Amino acid sequence: MxxxxxxxxxxxxxxxxxxxxxxxxxxxxxxxxxxxxxxxxxxxxxxxxxxxxxxxxxxxxxxxxxxxxxxxxxxxxxxxxxxPTLYPPHLKGVCRVFAQWADSSLFWAAMAYNLQPQGAAALFANLPPAAAQAFGEDRKAMSSGMQRLRPADATSAYRSYLRRIAHMVEEHDFLFGAEPCAADFAAYHPLWFTRHCVPVMAGILQATPAVLEWMDRMAALGHGRxxxxxxxxxxxxxxxxxxxxxxxxxxxxxxxxxxxxxxxxxxxxxxxxxxxxxxxxxxxxxxxxxxxxxxxxxxxxxxxxxxxxxxxxx
Structure with a gap:
């Protein structure tokens, strides 16, 4: 209990x-x-x-x-x-290395793509203008000193990263085999934001149908109790x-x-x-x-x- x-x-x-x-x-x-x-x-x-x-x-x-x-x-x-394990014994090292890449390089490319003006407008469409301004100022303060990708560069990187993920999930149900591991969850969440939080930007996912199928398998895991x-x-x-x-x-x-x-x-x-x-x-x-x-x-x-x-x- x-x-x-x-x-x-x-x-x-x-x-x-x-x-x-x-x-x-x-x-x-x-x-x-x-x-x-x-x-x-x-x-x-x-x-x-x-x-x-x-x-x-x-x-x-x-x-x-x-x-x-x-x-x-x-x-x-x-x-x-x-x-079930997040770190299968034969994948312990590669899981962590891949997850660190996904939580940094993939994440920041995805978010710079997602929050272009069109995406940001959709995200805050049902909120007062002050809310969007407050969010932007807050994130600017939190990322002080960080070098951000420009939207065009982020789009190019995101497309390439999606193709690389597609190559992996075309071979298996999940990134490294038949079951998900920590790498899957780390790679999934920035793509989830594109698909569910700024769907106006989700067209970029259509070029990699294997990624969409993998995302469906991930979403089916649910959120527990x-x-x-x-x-x-x-x-x-x-x-x-x-x-x-x-x-x-x-x-x-x-x-x-x-x-x-x-x-x-x-x-x-x-x-x-x-x-x-x-x-x-x-x-x-x-x-x-x-x-x-x-x-x-x-x-x-x-x-x-x-x-x-x-x-x-x-």
Whole structure:
């Protein structure tokens, strides 16, 4: 029986592509989860109460443990329910390498294509003009310093990437065989955004019918067993729980920063808001910060090492 402190709470919003990646993985593993809808733009006071600054979407909460970044969330889901696996033993390395490419190069090409003026107009067609302006300003702030693809260059790259994916799914039901793996979910979500969130832009998919058939197979996995949950209830769950113990986890020191130090963890690109706290674990694959919030109490916020910068605070 699942207690509130062990329930999976996904903080997301419907049109978030990275959230769709996790929703579909929850469906693949047929997991029960609680759905907290977060704002798509700042301010996000309920989010920050749990994460301490990180505001990318989605993040996963289990009691007083907060897991940031979909790559790390996949590892958490795999640990909680190993079957069906996201990382088949013979594909562990290639799955992760491909997923990292899909979450970066493929994603940014797809989104630069998707959010050309025609796509952006369709996305915000039923919202007041101020909402579109707020979204644009928010994402501009989150991507400060990033080099963005121009729409024409993004279109060329996206077409090429779709052809490469087609070559893979013409041979198998999924990218690397008869069953989906982490690579499939990472490649699917930016294409899902094209097809479902800006269908006016979805004509680019028609040149690769094998990709559309693969997308149908992915969509058929569903979203698992979802139950609506409020942000305040999620914060109450965190306040009433204790973070999982980290004692005994191997410490890998690549920075000369001792456990117990006050540190920040910040994404290397996109969403550069730092999370500050006490470094209580730095394992081979992740960082864990302990922090205390007036509303959420003491929480552990977890980040993957790849894609994030660890720094000691003065």
């Amino acid at each position: 699942t207690t509130m402190s062990s329930a999976l709470i996904l903080h997301h919003y419907p049109s978030s592509p990275f959230s769709e990646k996790i929703r579909l993985a929850l469906g693949y593993k047929q997991l029960a989860w609680k759905s907290v809808i977060v704002p798509s733009v700042a301010p996000k006071p309920d989010v920050v109460a749990l994460t301490g600054g990180y505001r990318r979407t989605p993040f996963l909460q289990v009691g007083a443990d907060i897991y940031c970044d979909t790559a790390l969330i996949f590892d958490v889901l795999e640990h909680l329910q190993p079957a 979802m139950e609506k949950f409020s942000a305040q209830d999620a914060i109450t769950v965190a306040a009433g729980a204790e973070p999982l113990p980290v004692a005994g986890e191997a410490f890998q020191d690549d920075h000369g920063i001792a456990l117990g130090s006050n540190v920040t963890v910040t994404a290397e690109s996109f969403g550069l808001e730092p999370t500050e706290g006490e470094l209580v674990a730095a394992t081979r694959t992740r960082y864990t910060l302990r922090r205390t919030d007036p509303r959420a109490g003491t929480v552990h916020v977890h980040f993957p090492r790849i894609g994030y910068a660890l720094k000691a605070t003065p």
